[in-house]
Structure formats: C-alpha cells, structure tokens
Amino acid sequence: MQMYGMRWVSLDNLEEAKIALAQIGSDPGGIAHMAGKALGRAIKLEQVPLWVAHILKQEMLSVGGDAAVHRNVIINKVEATDVMLLGTVRQLGQLSSKILAQPFGLKKVGHDLKQLLAALEPSKTRILKCRGTELKLGERTLIMGILNLTPDSFSDGGKYYSIENAIAQAKRMIEEGVDIIDIGAESTRPQHEVVSAEEEWRRIEPVLKTLLEQVATPVSIDTYKASVANRALDAGAHMINDIWGMQRDPDMARVVGEYQVPVIVMHNQEGTNYHHLMGDMLAFLRKSIELAEEHGLSGDQIIVDPGIGFGKTTEQNLEVMARLAEFRTLGHPVLLGTSRKSMIGKTLNLSVDERLEGTLATSILGVVAGVDIIRVHDVQANCRAVQMADAIVRMQRGGHYVGA
Template identity: 85%
Template sequence: MQAYGMRWVTLDNLREAKMSLTEIGSDAGGIGHMAGKGLGRGIKLEQVPLRVAHILKQEMLSVGGDAAVHRDVITNNVNATDVMLLGTVRQLEHLATKVLAQPFGLKKVGHDLKQLLTFLEPPKTRILNCRGKELKFGERTLVMGILNVTPDSFSDGGRYVNIDDAIAQAKRMVEEGVDILDLGAESTRPSHESVSAEEEWHRLEPVLKALLELVEVPVSIDTYKASVAAKALEAGAHIINDIWGLQKDPDMARVVGEHQAPVIVMHNQDGTNYHHLMGDIFDFLRRSIERAEAHGLSGDQIILDPGIGFGKTTEQNLEVMARLAEFKTLGHPVLLGTSRKSMIGKTLNLAVDERLEATLATSVLGVVAGMDIIRVHDVQANRRAVQMADAIVRGQRGIHYVGA
C-alpha cells in the first residue's frame, strides 16, 4: 500500500514554514495565509485578573485555539490566575488583533502579544554601535573572551595579573577570532572577597588603556560598581557587563545612560529561593531593562544574561539551560556564560581544568536556542564549535530543493 513518504517536518518559525510551503509549490498568496497555521505556540501570562482571563478564554476559543486557566476560574473562586494561551501563530495573531479593542487593559495584551510573536522569529542582521566600535547581530553567534586580571578568579585567578601576561592573552584571543574582550578585576565566584572600587580600578586601568591602543575589537568591563564603570568609559571602554543587572549600584544605570554605552544586564540574586524560577528571572530582567530604558538605552544596547551559576542550584541552572530560547521573547540580544562553571563540574564531577568539552556542549546548545553571544575562556575551541553550529541552524531548513 502506498505510504506517500509520510514524515514529520520541523517548523520552528514563519520563515521555515514559508520555505516548506514554497518547496511544495503553493501559491504565494496562500503561503502568507497558511504559514502561521503550522506553528504551535504556548504563551503564558501571569496573575491575570479574573475578568480578563474569562475574555481571553472566550476569544481564544473563538479563533480555534484554547486558553488554560486555574480550575477555580469557572466558579470565580480566585481573584487572578495564570493563563496559558494555546494555539497556532495564526490563531494568536487573530487574538491579538481582536483584543486591541477590548477594555480592562487588553489593548496592551494585544500589543504585547503581537510584539512577542515577532521576537520568536529569526532576528534580522543589524549593527550595534559600541561607542565607535561595531558589532553585527543576527548573522552569527558572537564570541566574548574572558580576561580576568584578578588573583582569585575561580578558573584563571592569578594567571593574568601581570600586565604583560594579560596583554599577551588578549592578543591570543584576538588571533583566535574573539569578537569582544571582557575585562574583569574582581572575582565573582561564590564566597569571593569583595574589593574596593579603588583597588578594582587600580587593577583595571593599566590593562584597559593598553588594550584600547592594541586591539580592534570592543572591550567590555565586567563590573557592578558605577564609579569603576564611569572611569572605564571615560578611558574609552565600549561596553559595561553588570552581573547585578543595574540593580546593585543605584548610579550604574545613570552612568551607562550618560555614556550611551551598551550594557549587559545579568540575572542575579542572593540565595536560590524562587516562586516561579523562569517567571522570577524574567521579572528581574524586566526591571533591569526598565532602568536602562529610563536612562536612554534601548534595543540592542541592552543585552540580557540569564546568569548561569549565580543565585541558582545546579538543577535550576540546568532548567534555565533547557529553556534558553524563552529569553528571546524579551526582545533583546541574549548572552550565555557557562564557561567552566560549577554547573558543569557538579553535573559531571569534573575539576575546573577538565570542563572544556562540556563547555562546548553548552555553547552549541546556546546557538541552537538563538543566543547572540557566548562568553568563554577558551576562544578558539568555542569559536569553531559555534561556527559549525551556526552553519547548521541559521537559515538552513528548506533552502535546498528542486527548483530552488
């Protein structure tokens, strides 16, 4: 009996759906109408007022989808509920349009839903101006190289305290194809000893000024102290990497805003208690985004970091890794930093100097999930791994067929 070559086709976004329909020979007008019907999405809204939840449920059913709510919504025994919108991209687009005219804040829901659906599509190539240096997003995964001029960093503490050693390592990473150098002068490993802003700048200043003369790639400064960031930017640094997401030092957002410096905002917290792991991380990052935007930064100038290894157990880190693609819905570039971290050591029972292969695995997973930057110690190995992964996952599905 004829089986007609039945198989499952992976469709993760509208571009892939359109290419697959083009391969069949579908009419151009029909492709635009049908592409979104093959893409299922689950969109979660948290703590939605009861009357809004009822409307969303009704409207999703009316467009052929559904909305999951708390079981007590039907009896009105809760004041608010999380809502999971379940439908195709096409159905969710219809919902967004319908609720734009609804009361009770649903206009914003419609607007945000339309925007979120665009964030789930492959990003276009664009240029970020880093105070005179340029980074290109969307074409490939960028590699940030870690350069610690600290005596006590968890992986390479003490190796590059000497300025000549630091410069030699920076040159080596540039030769290996690094896109950004990330210079840090205070260890952020668990139980690290804090240093004063004066000591941090004392360590940073000579290396930073030498690098700015010697390398062409942007130089990022890994600091959460506004006074250190200000001095570094005045000296010519291009990016600030804040492990506390502009929420530790109240002046940091003002400093990066005044200098129009792109900023990496990382999720962090004391302890590992969460109400909802991903929801709490998103809430933190949204506050960071709001602070950056309040001081004039926007779009690609705000780079997000999920904070692997910070304020999370090994199990929580692994869950975040499994859900990296969700961070794209916040609408900003995303950086992944897993290099040699304890998540790897505890999962595989490996010492710090034995974690390269596992780091490469996480870097490749980052590419698959759509990360824009990976932050690593071993530039050449990671650059090759992500280059291969990029060649596979960026825009390859559906481009090779008879008649193309």
C-alpha cells in the same frame, strides 16, 4: 498499502514554514495565509485578573485556539489566575489584534503579545554600535573572551594579573577569533573577596588603556560598581557587563545612559528560592530593561544574560539551560556565560581545568537556542564549535541563511 512518503516536518518559525510551503508549490497568497497555521505556541501570562482571564479564554476559543486557566475560574472563585494561551501563530496573532481594542488593560496585552510573537522569529542582521566600533548581530553567534585581572578567580586566578600577561592573553584571544574582550577585576566565584572600587579600577586601568591603544576589538568591563564603570567609559571602554543587572548600584543605569553604550544585564539574586524559576528571572530582567530604557537605551543596546551559576542550584541551572530560547521573548540580544562553571563540574564530576568539553556542549546548545553572544575562557575551541553549530542552525531548513 501506499504511505505516500509520510513524514513529520520540523518547523520552528514562520520563515521555515513559508519555505516548506513554497517547495510544495503553493500560491504565494496562500503561503502568507497558511504559514502561521503550521506553528503552535504556548504563551503564559501570570496572575491575570479574573475578568481578564474570562475575556482571553473567550477570545481564544473564538479564533479556534484555547486558553488554560485555573479550574475555579469558571465558578469565579479566584481573584487571579495564570493563563496559558494555546494556539497557532496565526490564532495568537488574531487574538492580539482583537484585544487591542478591549478595556481592562488588554490593549497592553495585545501589544506585548504581538512583540513576543515577533521575538520568536529568527533575528535579522543588524549593527550594534559600540562607540566607534561595530558588532554585527544576527549573522553568526559572537564570542566574548574573558580576561580576568584577579588573583582569586575561580578558573584562572592570578594567571593574567600582570599587565604583560593580560595584554598577551587579549592578543591571543583576538588571533583566535574573539569578537569582544570582557575585562573583570573582581572575582564573582562563591565566597569571593569583595574588592573596593579603587582597587578594582587600579587593576583595570593600565590594561584597559593599553588595550585601547593597541587593538580595535571592542572592550567590555565586567563590573557592578557605577564609579568603576564611569572611569572605564571615560577611558574609552565600549560596553558594560553588570552581573547585578544594574540593580545593585543605583547609579549604574545613569552612568551607562550618559555614555549611551551597550549594557549586559545579568539575572542574579541572593539565595536559590523562587516562586516560578523562569517567571521570576524574566521579571528581574524586565526590571533591568526598564532601568536601561529610562536612561535612553533601547533595542540591541540592552543585552540580557540568564546568569548561569548565580543564585541557582545545579538543577536550576540545568533547567534554565534547557529553556534558553524563552529569554528571546524579552526582545533583546541574549548572552550566555557557562564557561568552566560549577554546573558543568558538578554534572560531570570534573575539576575546573577539565571542563572544556562540557563548556562546548553548553555553547552549542546556546547557538541552537538562538543566543547572540557566548562568553568563554577558551576562545579558539569555542569559536570552532560555535562556527560549526552556526553553519547548521543559522542555515534555514530549505536553503538560505537567516540573516541574508
């Protein structure tokens, strides 16, 4: 019996769908009409009021899709329900257009749905301005190198505590291909010793000023203290990396806003209890994004970090790693930091100095998930692994680079 070469074709986004249809020889007008039918999406909304859920269910059915809701919605026995919109990209696009004119806050839902669908497409090449230096996003995955100026860091505490060793390490990372240098002066390992703002700045100042004089690579400051960020930015630092997403120090958003520099906002919390792991994390990061936007930052200037190893069990960290691509729905660049972390050590039963291969595996998964920046200790090895992964992942199925 003739099987006609039947096979499954993996299509992850509209661009790939268009390429596949073009290779068949479809009419360009038909390609534009059909591409969105090739991709299924599941979009979750949480705690939607009952009457809104009814409208979403009705409108999804009208465009040929569906919406999963709580079983008691049909008999009006719940006040609110989570909703899972199930349909193709084309159907979801039709839904977003239809509900833009609806009441009950549905206009906002329609607007957000359009933005979310766009965020799931491959990112285009664009320039991130960092106070006179520029980073190109979307063309390849960038590497941020970790420079710890701490005596008690979990991984390399005390190794680069002297100015000479720190500068030498920074220059070594630049030779190995790093795109950003991230300076941290307070350990964030479990049970770490809290460092005063004065002591933190005392450690950072000489290294930062020397680096800015000697290298052109953008320098990030890893701090959650607004006073340290202010001093560092005044000295010429290019961006801020806040492990508390600007939610620990109430002045941080104001400081970053005054200098209009890129900011990395990481998810963090005390303890490991969640209502919905991903839902709670995304809600936290949305609050950080709102803080940044209230102080004049927008788009690529706000970089989100899922915070692997912070406020999460090993199992929760592994789940977040498996769902990294979901952070793209926030519509901002994503940074991943897993280097030598306990998630790797506990999974593989390895000490800190034996976690390179585990780190490389997570870095490659980050590339596959579409993250923009990987934060690592071992620059050369990660650069090579990421470059190889980029050559595969960022080359569209069908023949051209995403950013081209």
